[in-house]
Amino acid sequence: MRIEVIIQLLIALSFTITWFLAPLWSLKSNIYSQDLTPLGFSITFLNHRYFLFIPNTITALTYIVVSAVIPLIWRGSRYSLYLSLFALSLGIMLIITALIFQSRYLFYGGYSILSTATGYMYIKIPYKTYFNVPLYLLIILFIVTTVNAVTRARWIRMRRLTIIEEALIIARISNPVNAVRKALDKLGIQYKVIDNSLIIDDLAIIGGSAEKRPADVKEYVLFTERNSIYFDGSTITELSTEQGILLALSKSLMKGRPGRMEAIEYA
């Protein structure tokens, strides 16, 4: 799972939580206010509260969450990232339609002229509109999603361990045979497992516990608890564990047959 996709999901989740805590957009005046919440417009007039539900905002929020979840579920193709960007764009469009809805149906001019029993009343109520934290998170989310779609979620240039480095680390943690086996999996080289030993063609990679040497094997690398032994059919050479792993890998590369590669994400 790519870290870029996780970042996208985390921003989308923080956007969702923030929007429930603070309105994305709000209009404020001394007697009247409108807040754009995930469920619609929260309207306050002279301390009377009214909630206008509109489906745009909750759908927009759903689209934005779905947009962040799509790359986690569908990892096989880059179209997953394109669909994610498309869903996010639709979510943003739905928020824009909510704002258009506001200016169309909840228009508030900043003044009011009312008739009274003996004349008229003119109230000037200047207002200000604000965008809040959720909008800024949404902008960041849009940028990250776009970059993910363009770079196939490969914009963080993180140095990954080489197969040899990884094998040496695994050897230290578990045992050398396991390390070689993981490395062969990554390289996509076929092998057989017999009694905790790996058989590649006529090469055997034998752990310290396996006392019996498999039959029809010309050469083998044997890992003992402290070091390793290489037998090339005629002579025995004593090597360190690290040297044994390297030798086992290079011999396997020459003798092995290509197998199934690990799948590449967002190919």
Place this chain on the structure above:
Amino acid sequence: MTPFKTFILSSIILTIIALIVTYGATQLTESIHPATMVTPFVDIEGANVTGEGLIIKLIVSNATGNITITGGYAEILETGQSSSLNVTGPLTLEAVYPLMPQYVNLSTIGIKGLVSGTFYGDPMYIGFFLVAPIHVSISMWVSNVHYNNCLLNMTISYSTPIPIVINSFTNVTLIDDTESEYVFYTIGNISKSILLAPGVNSTSITMNVGEIPNTRVFSCSLTTGHLYTLYLPITVTYIYPTTSITTQLTLYKAFIAGG
């Protein structure tokens, strides 16, 4: 299904849902109603004529919420007088207008103007047009007459919102109605300058009839029980703040001597 087809199909489904939702949102406009509020209005509390002038008192009725009144102006339509409103209480205002001659003939006045203030901290104006009854009357009458030793002592009572000056008496005549004969009469003007201050009050005027030129005196005292009538044509000047008007009035008093 290839990834590309999955992408296209999912995009179409998402777009259709978004279209339905956007259309559905417009159907919710029926639940939007314009907000209503109780509107304050300006009413008249009183229009009083006093010595200071015409005092208009206004009150902001029906005031709910956080309303403060800061001032305004009001104009009297009949006279064109305009005055700024002074705030006298949280919701009351007052304006004072100098009295003018027109007021004497009016029974109602039209007041229009604007009250300014703040509504929850924001500017607010309340325009108004009001009709108020007013009663401005200037009256003078002779309330008491004494005549003895050729000295005429009369009390003139008056009620006025403006200062009045009595300029002169003309052809003052006292008649004994019982006997149908003159007690005295004067010919021509007797200049005086008596200032009557605004308010309801009375003033005493004493004249020695015997010393007034062009006067015929038939008797220097009154007979008890007889009916007499005093005719007192006078010239007065009403002093309005902006102008003065001089006019003639005839006061008279019928009385029974010693009664």
